[in-house]
Structures are given as C-alpha cells and as structure tokens.
Amino acid sequence: MKQTPERLALAHAYSTCLGHAEALQEALVDLHQRDLHELEWNKLAKEDRRLLDQFAYRYTRIQDDMGTRLMPAILCALEEDIAAMPVVDRLNRLEQLGWLPSAAEWSELRRIRNAFAHDYPETPAERHAQWRLAIAAAEQVLTILDGFATHMHTVLPG
Numbered sequence: 001m002k003q004t005p006e007r008l009a010l011a012h013a014y015s016t017c018l019g020h021a022e023a024l025q026e027a028l029v030d031l032h033q034r035d036l037h038e039l040e041w042n043k044l045a046k047e048d049r050r051l052l053d054q055f056a057y058r059y060t061r062i063q064d065d066m067g068t069r070l071m072p073a074i075l076c077a078l079e080e081d082i083a084a085m086p087v088v089d090r091l092n093r094l095e096q097l098g099w100l101p102s103a104a105e106w107s108e109l110r111r112i113r114n115a116f117a118h119d120y121p122e123t124p125a126e127r128h129a130q131w132r133l134a135i136a137a138a139e140q141v142l143t144i145l146d147g148f149a150t151h152m153h154t155v156l157p158g
Contacts, residue, residue: 003157010073011156014148017070020062021145024138027055031135036128052131056116059138063113066145067106074099074148077155099151101144109144112137 030051036044044052067087071094075082078097082090091103100106116134121127 004077006073006076006079007156010070010077013065013069013073014152014156017062017065017145020058020065021142023054024058024062025142027051027058028135028138028142031055036131055135055138059134059141060113060117062138062145063110063141066141067110070148071100074151074155099148101147105140106144109137109140 034048034051036048071090072082075085075090075093080093085093088103088107091100091106094100095103112133116130116137119130121130
C-alpha cells in the first residue's frame with residue numbers, strides 16, 4: 001500500500017488520539033477509584049483538582065482531535081472528497097462506511113462535551129452531575145476510537 005500524504009496525515013492524527021486516549025484512560029481509572037462525592041465538590045484537594053484537570057484536558061482534546069483531525073483524515077485516506085462536505089455529512093459518511101457506529105450519537109457526545117467545556121454549573125450537585133455525564137461520554141468516545149482500530153488496517157500499511 002503506497003504511503004500518501006493523506007495516509008501520513010491519518011497516521012499522525014491517529015497516533016495523537018491514541019496518546020490522548022492513554023492519558024484519558026488513566027484519568028478515568030483514577031476517577032473511578034477516587035469516586036468523588038457531591039459534597040466534596042465545594043472543597044477539592046490539590047490531587048483531586050489535578051486529576052479533574054487531566055480528565056478535562058484529555059477528554060476535550062481527544063474529542064476535538066477525533067472530530068477535526070482524525071475523522072477528516074480517515075475520509076481523505078479513503079479518497080473521499082470532503083472539501084465542501086459539512087461536518088454532519090462527514091459523520092454520516094463515516095457511519096455509512098462502518099467506521100462510526102452512529103452519527104447522531106457522535107453529535108450527542110459533542111453536545112455533552114461542549115456543555116462540559118463551556119458551562120459552569122452553580123451548585124456542587126449540578127457540577128457533580130455534569131462530571132458524571134462527561135465521564136460516561138468520555139468512555140463512549142474511547143469505545144468509538146477502539147472501533148476505529150479495527151478498520152485502520154484498511155487504510156494504513158502494517
């Protein structure tokens with residue numbers, strides 16, 4: 001299989017996402033072990049803040065990089081013309097090709113990510129609920145990335 005600029009871009013985007021995934025998975029393991037309760041959100045220990053920061057950074061980065069770099073790179077490596085293709089059409093095409101389980105699900109995961117990144121709930125209970133939702137969404141994003149691995153051999157050599 002010939003190494004093209006599109007395949008090189010895909011390999012780089014995929015490698016970047018795998019790095020985020022590894023750090024995100026570590027943060028998720030630690031968060032599940034720590035299991036912060038609602039009342040702890042008023043006064044977090046330094047270690048808890050660092051853990052939450054790691055999770056927040058890696059969660060937003062992996063989803064951003066998957067959506068803006070990896071998914072377009074997959075389509076380009078598959079020789080799809082995406083220049084004038086809106087994001088929703090790219091997602092639908094990835095679903096049609098069997099790479100993405102559900103374009104609608106990815107859009108919902110993106111909505112959750114945007115709310116997580118841009119909204120700051122007032123009460124500890126609301127913050128706790130938002131974090132729980134983000135943790136579940138992050139786990140689903142990792143599952144989607146794992147699914148991409150099963151297809152990667154079709155566009156990347158070795």
